[in-house]
Structures are given as structure tokens and as C-alpha cells.
Amino acid sequence: AGSDRLMIGDKTLTSSIKMTRWEEEKYEDGVKWKFLEHKGPYFPPEYQPLPDNVHFYYDGKKVKLSLAAEEVALFFAQMLDHEYTTKKVFRENFFKDWRKEMTQEERLLIKDLDKCDFGEMHAMHTAKVEARRNMSKEEKQVGLDEYGYCLLDHHKERIGNFKIEPPGLFRGRGEHPKQGMLKKRIQPEDVIINCSKESKIPVPPAGYHWKEVRHDNTVTWLASWTENIQGSIKYIMLNANSKLKGEKDWEKYEVARKLKSCVDGIRNQYLLDLKSKEMGVRQRAVALYFIDKLALRAGNEKEEGETADTVGCCSLRVEHITLHEQLEGSECVVEFDFLGKDSIRYYNKVPVIKKVFKNLKLFMENKQPGDDLFDRLSTSLLNKHLSSLMPGLTAKVFRTYNASITLQQQLKELTNQSDSVAEKLLSYNRANRAVAILCNHQRAPPKTFEQSMANLQVKIDARKEQLSLAKTELKQAKKEAKAKGSSDPKLVERKKAAVKRCEEQLLKMEVQATDREENKQIALGTSKLNYLDPRISVAWCKNMEVPIEKIYNKTQRDKFAWAIDMTEADFEF
DNA sequence: GCAACGACTTAGGACGTATAAA
DNA sequence: TTTATACGTCCTAAGTCGTTGC
Numbered sequence: 278a279g280s281d282r283l284m285i286g287d288k289t290l291t292s293s294i295k296m297t298r299w300e301e302e303k304y305e306d307g308v309k310w311k312f313l314e315h316k317g318p319y320f321p322p323e324y325q326p327l328p329d330n331v332h333f334y335y336d337g338k339k340v341k342l343s344l345a346a347e348e349v350a351l352f353f354a355q356m357l358d359h360e361y362t363t364k365k366v367f368r369e370n371f372f373k374d375w376r377k378e379m380t381q382e383e384r385l386l387i388k389d390l391d392k393c394d395f396g397e398m399h400a401m402h403t404a405k406v407e408a409r410r411n412m413s414k415e416e417k418q419v420g421l422d423e424y425g426y427c428l429l430d431h432h433k434e435r436i437g438n439f440k441i442e443p444p445g446l447f448r449g450r451g452e453h454p455k456q457g458m459l460k461k462r463i464q465p466e467d468v469i470i471n472c473s474k475e476s477k478i479p480v481p482p483a484g485y486h487w488k489e490v491r492h493d494n495t496v497t498w499l500a501s502w503t504e505n506i507q508g509s510i511k512y513i514m515l516n517a518n519s520k521l522k523g524e525k526d527w528e529k530y531e532v533a534r535k536l537k538s539c540v541d542g543i544r545n546q547y548l549l550d551l552k553s554k555e556m557g558v559r560q561r562a563v564a565l566y567f568i569d570k571l572a573l574r575a576g577n578e579k580e581e582g583e584t585a586d587t588v589g590c591c592s593l594r595v596e597h598i599t600l601h602e603q604l605e606g607s608e609c610v611v612e613f614d615f616l617g618k619d620s621i622r623y624y625n626k627v628p629v630i631k632k633v634f635k636n637l638k639l640f641m642e643n644k645q646p647g648d649d650l651f652d653r654l655s656t657s658l659l660n661k662h663l664s665s666l667m668p669g670l671t672a673k674v675f676r677t678y679n680a681s682i683t684l685q686q687q688l689k690e691l692t693n694q695s696d697s698v699a700e701k702l703l704s705y706n707r708a709n710r711a712v713a714i715l716c717n718h719q720r721a722p723p724k725t726f727e728q729s730m731a732n733l734q735v736k737i738d739a740r741k742e743q744l745s746l747a748k749t750e751l752k753q754a755k756k757e758a759k760a761k762g763s764s765d766p767k768l769v770e771r772k773k774a775a776v777k778r779c780e781e782q783l784l785k786m787e788v789q790a791t792d793r794e795e796n797k798q799i800a801l802g803t804s805k806l807n808y809l810d811p812r813i814s815v816a817w818c819k820n821m822e823v824p825i826e827k828i829y830n831k832t833q834r835d836k837f838a839w840a841i842d843m844t845e846a847d848f849e850f
Numbered sequence: 851g852c853a854a855c856g857a858c859t860t861a862g863g864a865c866g867t868a869t870a871a872a
Numbered sequence: 873t874t875t876a877t878a879c880g881t882c883c884t885a886a887g888t889c890g891t892t893g894c
Binding site: 496529657719 | 852855856857858859860861862863866867871
């Protein structure tokens with residue numbers, strides 16, 4: 278890798294992660310940095326009151342709202358295009374929180390959301406979006422130069438999220454009980470700053486103070502605040518291309534590789550545990566079987582009513598599985614149907630071994646649909662067990678391990694040295710896709726999907742026709758050349774080339790169509806970014822003579838710089 | 851022993867921009 | 873050059889898992 282240097286003041290700094298940085302000093306245990314300096318977070322602009330020509334109406338009458346109530350009303354007006362503003366829970370939560378921001382007088386007047394007319398406010402917002410669209414790229418990336426970077430142990434590092442989250446209405450995923458609630462504006466008084474004692478301390482916006490300035494080098498965040506919807510802490514942290522994140526990523530994959538070396542033993546163990554006298558041990562074994570075979574998430578318990586009703590392995594309920602002694606020609610089939618992280622549906626019919634099937638029947642005996650399937654098991658119990666089998670082993674390591682090993686196997690199976698680059702890339706995508714399916718990484722099919730597939734098919738048909746025409750012309754040219762010698766000696770050559778070009782283009786389009794169809798509801802990005810050891814991909818590129826740019830874009834190459842730097846063609850996960 | 855907390859990774863969608871096709 | 877589609881970035885919610893504090 279070429280050296281990438283930056284001048285800050287009179288100091289030369291090495292930017293982002295480079296191999297040289299991986300050989301630098303080791304810190305004491307738990308220490309993440311020795312020097313950290315930054316400017317503090319960027320705050321979104323304050324609320325600007327409505328212009329005089331924009332009004333809010335209640336029950337047909339013009340009403341001038343107080344500033345606080347007006348700001349919240351505008352949040353709702355901005356979202357009017359979205360379907361969720363019609364949802365009961367959303368509207369009720371919003372209205373309740375909105376009324377909290379109103380004056381006594383307003384509360385007395387405004388009692389029914391259905392009588393509110395946000396039309397002018399909505400139109401104003403639409404115009405603002407349009408105006409913003411016309412701004413230049415530079416105008417839009419407000420604050421990046423000033424707030425987007427920090428200095429960490431002599432390296433200038435990009436900050437991942439340097440902006441304080443703006444206020445608005447909370448929209449969780451799925452059927453979230455808190456959707457529509459007011460997400461409050463964060464003030465400097467809410468924000469804790471973390472930096473070096475000896476660094477320049479960030480200056481709060483004029484007239485404000487920080488909640489606290491601390492100097493904790495055992496954590497990686499630069500600033501934090503508590504969010505009012507769930508009461509959880511939000512952080513300002515470094516970009517994925519930073520040394521801190523890169524090292525952690527590398528560690529993650531090293532743990533997964535360690536699992537590779539002992540996974541056989543662990544599998545034998547949980548297969549034995551299926552027969553244990555202790556119910557808790559059996560449940561643990563079945564859960565582990567699912568986590569290993571199906572790449573399920575651990576499934577921590579969640580506070581009821583605080584979040585959407587979603588589950589992972591340990592929190593599965595009886596209602597989420599159906600047992601079939603026989604199904605579609607297989608025996609002992611478990612049918613899974615539940616909502617996982619982000620309320621993404623997991624639906625799968627899986628043949629399992631007899632012992633697992635028997636145990637599941639046992640676990641479900643005398644239970645209601647809403648009861649826990651694994652009533653003697655929790656994620657902390659499971660992880661305690663796992664860490665006793667291998668240091669650093671937790672449930673999520675199985676996901677990483679199975680994802681990466683699957684990619685490696687699939688690449689080996691699907692690609693040939695002699696394939697064209699396009700074919701190799703299709704194979705890579707297919708291997709990637711196998712992982713995404715395993716991990717259940719879904720996406721909503723693109724809105725224009727059906728149309729765009731049809732368009733592509735039309736083009737393919739047209740090209741086919743063109744090809745047959747080109748072939749006819751070639752034949753004709755050959756015939757003529759034979760019959761009367763050649764008036765144009767190059768004609769046959771040219772026609773040949775035309776046929777070849779046509780065939781290539783057709784192949785390319787057909788490959789594209791296949792790829793797109795197979796990818797309709799599958800998101801490849803998540804596994805690529807979080808589960809696949811990048812060294813597998815780098816080594817594959819080297820072996821297959823595929824440029825790394827074909828599989829990783831600039832951001833991804835930055836994030837995986839460590840892998841690109843260190844990986845040889847013979848790397849094995 | 852366990853609930854709550856804190857820090858961190860993982861996640862899909864919205865939106866904006868680049869690129870290819872027409 | 874215009875338009876459709878693909879690609880890339882940003883955003884922040886929603887998980888995991890170790891630690892803390894009672």
C-alpha cells in the first residue's frame with residue numbers, strides 16, 4: 278500500500294490503518310489509547326419558527342402555536358407522506374407527547390389529532406427538501422472538516438458519527454410500542470465529553486456547558502448522551518477504517534478461526550449433551566445445535582412493552598416452532614416462524630436429528646404457545662458454558678465462523694481459474710449470497726424490481742434477435758467469400774467479430790439477470806461488512822486474478838485495509 | 851444471583867450520487 | 873444529453889455481551 282500522509286500543523290501523520298500501525302506499541306490491558314483530542318460533536322441547527330405565511334389549523338381555524346408545540350407539530354407534518362403516520366400507536370404516542378409540549382391554553386383547545394391540519398407545514402417542508410436537493414455536495418456535508426476528525430495517538434482518524442442526532446419522532450422497526458414518541462433535542466448539557474486531560478478540551482456552543490468532561494482511556498467513545506425513548510446511551514465513535522475498529526475486527530475473526538480448530542469437539546459435546554439427565558443441559562444443547570446449524574442469534578430477553586416483540590434462539594417461544602414428523606419427504610422437520618432482529622421474519626423448514634426432535638417435543642409438553650421454549654436457559658448461561666469450552670467463545674462467534682467458513686467453501690466450489698472475470702464475480706456473489714441466506718439477511722425487494730426485470734428481459738430478447746441476425750450475416754459473408762473470392766477480404770473477419778461481441782453481451786446480460794433475480798430479497802452488504810473474514814476475499818482475488826476493486830468499494834477497502842495489507846494468496850480461514 | 855447498565859457490533863432503509871443505457 | 877438503475881453513504885435502531893451494583 279502506498280503511504281498516505283497528512284499534514285496537521287507541522288506534524289506529519291499517518292492516516293488511517295496501515296500495516297506499519299499494526300506493529301506499534303502495545304498498550305496495557307484495557308487501555309484503548311494514550312492521547313485523544315477532538316472538537317466535540319456537531320449540533321444540528323436550532324429550530325427556526327415558521328414563516329408568517331405558513332399556518333397550522335385546528336378544526337378549520339387558524340391557530341398560532343407556541344414555539345415548542347410548533348416544532349413538534351412540524352416533525353409530524355414532515356412525516357405525513359409515510360404510511361406509519363396513519364398507524365394508531367404512532368398517532369397516539371405522538372399526540373400524547375405533543376400535548377406535553379403545549380401550553381395549558383393549547384392543550385385545552387387541541388384535543389383531537391384528526392382535527393389538525395398540517396397541510397401548509399407539510400408543503401413548506403416539501404419545498405425545503407427540494408431546495409436542499411439543489412445544494413452542492415460541499416454545502417450539504419456541513420461540519421465534516423471541522424468536526425469529522427479527531428487525533429488519536431498521533432493519527433488523524435475519521436469519526437463515524439460526529440453529529441448529535443437531531444430531534445424528531447421516533448420510528449422503531451416493526452410493531453414498536455413506542456413509535457411516534459418525541460425524540461427530544463439534545464443540548465450540550467446532556468453530553469459527556471471524553472478526551473485526554475492534556476488535549477485541547479472541546480468548547481461547547483456559546484452559552485452552554487457540557488454535562489461532564491471525562492478522561493477515560495479504557496473506552497473508545499468521544500462523546501455520549503442518554504436518549505429519552507429507551508433511556509439508552511448513544512455514542513460518538515470512530516469510523517470503521519480507524520485503527521481501533523480495525524484491530525477489534527481482526528480480533529473477532531481470529532476468535533472465529535480459533536473456533537474452527539475446536540468446533541468438532543464442541544459439536545461432539547453438545548450432541549452428547551442432548552442425552553443429559555439435566556433438562557437445562559439438554560436445552561442448552563438443542564439451542565447450541567440451532568445456533569450452530571442455523572446461525573441463529575443468541576436471543577437475550579427483552580423488557581416487554583419497551584420494544585417490538587422479536588426473539589432469538591434462547592428467547593424462542595413455543596408458538597415460534599411447529600414440529601412435523603414428516604414433511605415434504607423429510608423426517609423430523611422443525612418449522613420456524615418468528616420475527617428476529619429488526620422484525621425481520623425468519624421462516625425455515627429444517628430437518629433435524631432425531632434426538633433434537635425428541636427433545637423439542639419434551640420441551641413443549643404442557644406449555645402454552647406464549648411460553649418460553651427453553652425455560653431453563655438464558656444467554657448468559659449459554660455464554661458462560663461456551664467460554665468454558667474456548668476462551669472468547671460466545672454465541673455470536675458461531676455466526677461469524679459459519680459465515681466465513683461457508684464463504685471459503687463456496688468460493689472453492691464455485692470458481693475456476695479459467696472462468697472469465699464476470700463469471701468469477703457471479704460466483705463470488707453466489708458464495709456471498711449463500712452466507713446472506715444462512716444469516717437471514719433480507720431486504721425489501723426494490724420498488725421497481727418487477728418492472729426492471731421485465732425491461733432487462735426485453736433487452737435480452739432484442740439482443741438474441743440481433744445475434745441470430747449477425748450469425749446469418751456471417752454465413753452469408755462466408756458463402757460469398759467462397760463463391761467468388763472476396764471483394765472485401767476483411768468482411769468475414771468483421772462479421773465474426775460482430776457475432777462474438779454479440780454473444781459476449783448476451784452472456785453478460787443473462788448473467789446479470791440471474792444475479793439480480795437471485796438477489797431480489799437478499800442483502801449481501803451486511804455479511805460482507807460484518808461476518809466474512811476479508812482475508813478470504815483478498816486471498817481469493819489474488820488467486821483468481823480479480824482486482825480487489827471488483828469486490829470492495831473504496832469505503833470497504835479502507836475498512837479492510839488491514840486484511841488487504843497482510844493477506845497472501847495462500848491464506849486459509 | 852440477577853437486573854440494570856454500559857459499550858460496543860450488527861442491521862436495514864432512506865436518500866443522494868455515479869454510471870450505464872437509451 | 874437524458875433517464876433508469878446501481879451503487880454508496882448516512883442514519884440510527886436493535887442487537888450482543890461483559891460489568892456493575894444491589
